[in-house]
Amino acid sequence: MTQPTTFEASLPVAREVAAATQGQRELAAFLSTQSDTQRIQIFDEKNEAHAVELPTSALRLLVDILSELADGNAVKVVPIHAELTTQEAADLLNVSRPHLVKLLETGALPFHKAGKHRRVCFADLMAYKAAQEKRSAEARQELAEQAQALQMGYD
Secondary structure (H helix, E strand, C coil): CCCCCCCCCCCCCHHHHHHHHHHHHHHHCCCCCCCCEEEEEEECCCCCEEEEEEEHHHHHHHHHHHHHHHCCCCCCCCCCCCEECHHHHHHHHCCCHHHHHHHHHCCCCCCEEECCEEEEEHHHHHHHHHHHHHHHHHHHHHHHHHHHHCCCCCC
């Protein structure tokens, strides 16, 4: 049984932002490789190096995380297979929980029930969000084209 995911995160402090900026730059320089894995060194409190082999995909994800931290954003990693509560899903879509429930009940977004509680798969939620963002971008483009065709003064 999958445990519900919590989204507690805090904003990085100044020294974490600086470290993330530096770390992101240094790691990004090594990710042009086609190798499936990378070896890195981690130093312990005695300054002794320990080699660790990691999937290159994990290091790419780490670069993305560091980039967000460098921008001062809080970051939370969620497994793709995660099941979310309606409140967690609503928070990720930046909508109210009642609105999300309406999306679920109308079939706009798939869900299943765990007992009497609705659960949304993270992958389904991200697919819905991507589709919504695509529709929004298309609508903005159409409005911009109409504004230019009507010579409304937008350049």
